[in-house]
Amino acid sequence: MQGKPRPARTVLGPYELGERLGLGGMAEVFVAYRAGPHGFAKKVALKRILPELAQDSRFVAMFCDEARISAPLCHPNIVQVIDFGESQGELFMAMEYVEGVSLAKLLRYVSGRRERFPLGAALFIAHEVLTGLSFAHDACDENNNPLHIVHRDVSPGNVLIGRAGDVKLADFGIVRSAYVDRRTYPGELKGKVGYMSPEQVMGIEVDPRSDLFTVGIILSEMLIARPLFSGQNEFDILTKIYEADLSALDKYGTDLAPPVLDVLRQALAKAPADRFDSARSFAAALRRLAQSSQITLDDSELVPWLSALGVLPSRSGTHEVTRLPSTLGPTAPPPAPSPRPVLRPTTAAPPPLSRNSVPAAPMPGLPFRRALVRPELPALVFAISLNADTGELHVEGTHGELRLAFEDGKLVAPHGSGAEMLLRGLFAFGDGMLTFTASRSEHPVHMQRISILPVVSRIVRERFTVNEIAAWLAPIRRLPLNRGTSLRRDPSEFGLSLGERRAIEQAPHKRSLDELGGALASAGMAEPAEVMRGVFLGLSLGLLNAPGWAWTQGS
Template identity: 55%
Template sequence: MGNSSHAVPPRLGPYELIERLATGGMAEVYLARRAGPRGFQKLCAVKRILPQLARDPDFVAMFVDEARVCANLSHPNIVQVFDFGEQDEELYMAMEYVDGTTGARLIRAAAARGEELPLEVSLHVALSILRGLEYAHAARDRKGRPLNLVHRDVSPGNVLIDRSGAVKLTDFGIARASDFERRTDQGQLKGKLGYMSPEQVTGRELDARSDLFTVGIVLAELVTLRPLFSGGRELDVLLRIRDADLGPIDRAGSLLPDDVKSVLLRALARDKLLRYSNAAVFAEAIEEIIRRRRLQVGPARLSAWIERLGLIDGPDVSSDNEPSRPGTAILEPDDVVRNDPRGDGSYDSGGSYEVAPQIYRVDLGDGTASQPMSYPRVIELFATGAIGSRSLVARESGRFKPALHYKEFSRFVTSPALRWDDDADGAEKSMLDRATLPAYLFQLALERETGALVFRNEEKQKKIFLVEGAPEFVASTDRRELLGEHLVATGQVLRMEVEMALAMLPKFGGRLGDALVGLGVLRPIELFRAIHDQTQMRYMDVLGWPDASISFTRGARSHEETFPLGVDPFELIARGIREGYTVSELVQLLAPIEDDVLERVPNPPVRIEVLRLPERESYILRKVDGTSSVRALIGQMTNLKIADADDVMRAVFVGLSCEMLRSIRWTALHPDSGIRRSGASKVRLGR
């Protein structure tokens, strides 16, 4: 089975597994052989759920749905699924084996050689896709009811071309049908980055015209050999699709004949009402071009071109030797993302990205190695600080090498934000003091400091990168605070969707959020909101730490892509006090001054409104007049039934921490807690 130490069953049902062809985020596909009496043999492709997802009920349901819908489809331009079975509680699907290449590889090979594909070749591919979709969109179940099928994943990687030139559409794994409930909720975003319709990007209801838009993308890329929607950032790509930005078509010049351009502009209309009404009408428009130009269109011409480009190298499975088949096309995991790594609109002619291998081992530093583990598990170890940049890792059955050797780990061993095994030079260090912690954070915000604030205790670590006093990026070794865990815990994604995205991290620069958007699990706005909430929660969480060492390195930056939060750090400090300090703790902290007179600072550095306190706490701060103590305030507020003792305690502590209130004895006990300095460099945390 290639170079994999991955445990592969020799058989699934009646199928002998010969070689693993490809691994995607959710499933893997094998070249298989079914033998029969008197020497009968037939090659096929067998698809099975990845072992780590095989017991996930949501993914199992999706796999079953795919089998159900494909069982109703039989057309020359659609890959046939002819068997579905279960062995040892493991589901598998047997399908037609296409010995050839894919549309994605065809485009890349032509671009690499600087050769334009003949127009008749491009039109033949698009026409074949449309005929398959025409059939699928009109498909009915066995009772004659319309399936209302929408493929939702038409892309060059899912266009298979066999050596004879026949074109077949595959991978209905995320197709939408009217009787599917588990994965077709309105607003869900599914599909490959760069091959979605505007309504897919914005989460609106889809119909067959969404597939026509993506066929338009495929045709444009076949003709121009350049990505239609390209860009360095996934969010930018999605925004271009949302707006149907067809600038590349306008700039294509002679690469796009006027009649082809006219067809594309209609297929790629932002408003689906302006597109072709169905696949048959779109196909007729292409056939009209073929007739008018008197083009010779058919599989023979396409077959000659894929052979000319070196895309055919068929397997020899007559012996026990493992075949080598760079031209085989079944599943195209390397097309899950745009092949535009440079962000300059060009295809990656040097080859596709690799999906992260499934199995790794980690040197534990005591002469022993870990048990084999998946890529997501290794990433979790890096993210939580269990292993670091100096750790040795072995991929599959290879030798142990420094983690930096593997490009799939590069972000986690080079990013200042994600490395946990180094101490920055010149950092100011101290021990956490619960009484002065909020005041310290307030000073950093007030002085608009930029730098890295690191909290460490025996259980976890946290890095807060401030830019002009506001948190820009927060990293944590607490597994519960990882982005994937946060999204699962809040019900925004499924566990198996996180696993799928983690498996594809190398394609997305090691960024889980980008992977989730690129794979269609989250919309950009959903990712923005999730990171926005998570960053705030991670920041406020430190106000609940009972003990820690603290260091601050001025000028340090995360070097991570970040979203502007647009939240005032003073508000976060006040919220953090409310969530991180118990009433009993506040009683203990304020006990030494409970009978001291409190004064309101005449010209506080920030207005009370900036803190966005609950109305009762704001009222309490405004009622401090220089004659009342904490004890007296509690009596006044409770007698008037305006607030209770808890409200008074929180309001007073916020006021002292944010330089709105002052007390002589509080300042004496905690000299760093309520006095504004001329520069944050003079702030000292701890006593």
């Protein structure tokens, strides 16, 4: 849905309305802002009943039902309702704003390019939708009585994909639940044509397995890049759904692996009893399918692919994708020019190394204040730890700030899990300013001093994609990698995998990163992803060097 100009009335309750995001049969959704003292502002998606329906008691009741059902559904895969109110007789609902793209838009874009979703991305999206559905289907009231929620409108337009790879299910506007009065008349259809179950088409009672059928439709369409049920008119489409006619899957899914087709056919069985018995079991089947296909079921394939397509709203910090070295795995389209800070070699000689083998010159002296550059962050945190620095690291970003206290290179935190949470918070920043103030403070006796080296390596492994790392290392892929000055430490302190350690150990013996990747892959010593991460971590730790290499902000 194209954005519309602001309406004549720009304020609704405490919210100032912005661009219209979407228009449905019952309501419209706007970008909205709630202002507060001292410059505070919260961006939300604000939904209100269409003016022509505002006096219809049935639609008003449905709108209130949606708010009451959605409010307690607090789950990472469900769009959160954060406010519900009335202003001068007009009801509104404020929801979590998801900065990203709808699956409907993504499907249109991909099919228009005559392409398909990567299997890993499609499985991940479907899995996350099922995870949110499982939570909703199993939800209970405050007395632990099941709510028996059925979404009934699981369609691409109601699946939102954030720029960080988060997948969220939206719009419980036509939900069926024991929590609300029945609002569907006998024989009345509830749902979007093309995204209904056979029992919805027949207008009979539905249960959670109806939602599983529509997830099967969505997953099929991601994999064949065309509508699963199509026809010359709505009657033709509804007839095909009623008959569970999978001729489109038979025709356009011939290159899908048999296990994939088996999962789709079970989800799309005409009889509910022949489908998966729950969203949880459907999600488990996708995990088994991913494992058998050697796919990691996370956002590691989705986010770089979205960035390469160019469908995400422009904002600093977006993942960039470039071609991987030919010997290290598959390629991706090169990124468009961007002002985003990148890593590039310098023309000067490599800088001297500090006593702990961390590149000394590229890392700031203490204290410092500098722009946060995402690929530099591991090297900076490693340097604080290995140099046994004491002080406070403060990051100020677009969406908040975070402070981390270090004592002799160790993070001060109440316990190990608290330290990991702080570090994950640090690496969640995509932009901002970093300030390190060298000082020694007194901390409560219950606070611990925790080594962060293995935690940072693990976060790099989880949050930095192979495509990102390949882009950052591209300038040195054909250059020799040299050994840094010796670290008299146990390698296990760094939390490196065996493949990453082998990449660091073998790198000085090869003429280039390309040669290193090819040699380790052919010998079965390391996977391509481990080679890329190993070299990146080696450079970040100062265990490796390359001619002219430095951490620097490019333009």
